[in-house]
Amino acid sequence: MPIYLFASGYGLFFSLGKDNTLIVKKNGIRILKLLINFWIVLIMFMGIAFLAGKPEAFSGGFTKFLLNFFLLSNSYNGAWWYLQTYVIHVLLAPLLIKLIKRYNSISMIVLSGIIYLVSYVERIKHLLDLGDNAELIMVVNALVLVGTSQFAFVIGIIFAKERIYSKLHNKFYNMKFKNVLCLLGILLLVVLHAFYESMIIAPFTAIAFICLFNLIKKSIFMERLLTVLGNHSTNLWLTHMFIYISIFPELIFAPRYPILIFIWLIVLCLLFSFVINAIYFPILKKTVGKNVLIVDKQHDKPSEIKISG
Template sequence: MSSGKLFSRQDTKLVKGFAILLMLYHHLFAFPNRIQDGSSYISLLSVLGIDSAEILGLFGKMCVALFLFLGGYGTWVSYQAKKKKLAAGDRNDDSLQNCSLSNFALNKVKSLYVPYLKVFAIVVPVAIVLGDARVSASLSALFWNATGLNITYNGEWWFFTDYLILLMAFPLMVRYFDRKTASFTVDLLAVCVWNAAVMWLIPAFAHVDWASDFAKSILWGKLYQTMQWSACFVMGCLFARWDLLSRIKSKFVGRCLAVICSLLCLVGLVVLRYKLDVGMRYDFLWAPVFCLCLVILFETKVGKIARKPFESIGCHSTNIWLTHSFFCYHWCQSFIYLPKWSPLVFLLLLGVSYASSLLIDLIWKWIEKTFHRVDGKLFFDEPSA
């Protein structure tokens, strides 16, 4: 179904679906040293002597920037919707607005934990039963991993901690972008300066004598990693603040030239990111471009027919993120790489991960249904006379 000229939730699901596919490609083909025990793959194509699986696998790191950009964008849109509802009740109560901001951030943190803990409660016991050496049943390990403050069970879960910190910092972003003198140009420049400072200036302080000990701490490691990715989240807030995704989409949807340029731009991003070899330094700039190009392509007649599967995958992106690496790295790697040809390996991991997501959702629906049934029998209301 078409999402019209506004950047909608369906568009967000579409981009998330593509982002999770990039993540699977990244973890399957960007780390040859993780493919062990005789497992291997054959790339379908070779571009200038470089296998296409490797190129797409390295580009797949873009998934982090996409998720963070959409996270910042969606968080801002949700907050503005909440703010409008509160303003309709009492437009002059500033304390209510301030309270709303802190409560909103807290509720977003709570909503982050719900899907994480649902997967955690099922996957971790399975890992322990299977004898996964990384998953310890000690209470301290369970606590730190369940809270997401020090994740050791799965290396690909690092994103949770960063996203958690960014959500807690969201009130600061709102106060900055909602100031009276706000300007898109000035704020975009500020984000670029911040990103440059994080990438080049702040690391220099790690070599200063008085800061060297703190720079070696676990706390600094987590904070600095979050800062490295923060520009992507902040850029999402900035684009939402000025409603740029909808405004740009409305101007270019349905135009043949825009479709051609979008396709070329996506191919160019893959080549540019691979050739520049600058990692994530400029991903905060590429992320909105990727989102807009993708949405424009899927607003064509052919795109509208094909977008439904990607939206469905996007709906399961969180569960797939939290489970897929167990299959391709730890539990059944030889099975995942059994098809050999890289596209088939990718499709197999996608199928297994998607099926596991459906199963997890079914298990929790059954648990909730059973709980409500038992709760209704134990705490029913007395029938009226």
């Protein structure tokens, strides 16, 4: 998720920084598009769960449905916690971008890092005694999630402001054995995370991964494959836990071997994504108009921002 957050901050810096008069409209459309996509997935998989004989995947009654529908709960799908957090980040983005443009980048990183550490401690240790107040718990939980996620988001904005990726690209573009060294760097990040599993390092390893991955010279086939996956990545994120945990676990784990299970999961998620998009784009066209449909039907969402020099 820190990769999405970084990419979101990076992309929003450019998309919101061009015309201040349209920021509110842009953000409104951006959030509406995501919600439409989310609601389609929610309703579709409720129907699938019912037909598959697993209505318990959406237990909790109408109240629970409304809480999930309006992003106040992620009880149906644990991966959906980021929906609410992303919406909050989009709403805060104009202010954050304005502050980061005005003040020294190092100072903003330090301030963001302090907020991240405090929020992380509260998320893990639960130091605040909130009692049984459900509403207060919900608000504090939302603030803590924003606090722990804003660091990668802010770093993404700063990377865009300082053109850091462009500088890295220009400096290392002609370096010998660049691909090999970058792949070794990514492997070291994986090993580091394997030995030190704490979430606290996730933003740092994610940012390092993005830098290394983008420096790798990719084949045309790989670029096209990544583009396809990027165009469907939001749907993959919204649906994958339903497929491998809630509704079709037996089907997903049938191949038995991890790599085959992973590929099979991606394939099924992509198949569902094509169906979702077949519903999504006509609705989007009627609700927000043709002018917001991006070329090649790419959504303006966090997972699909391309970082380039």
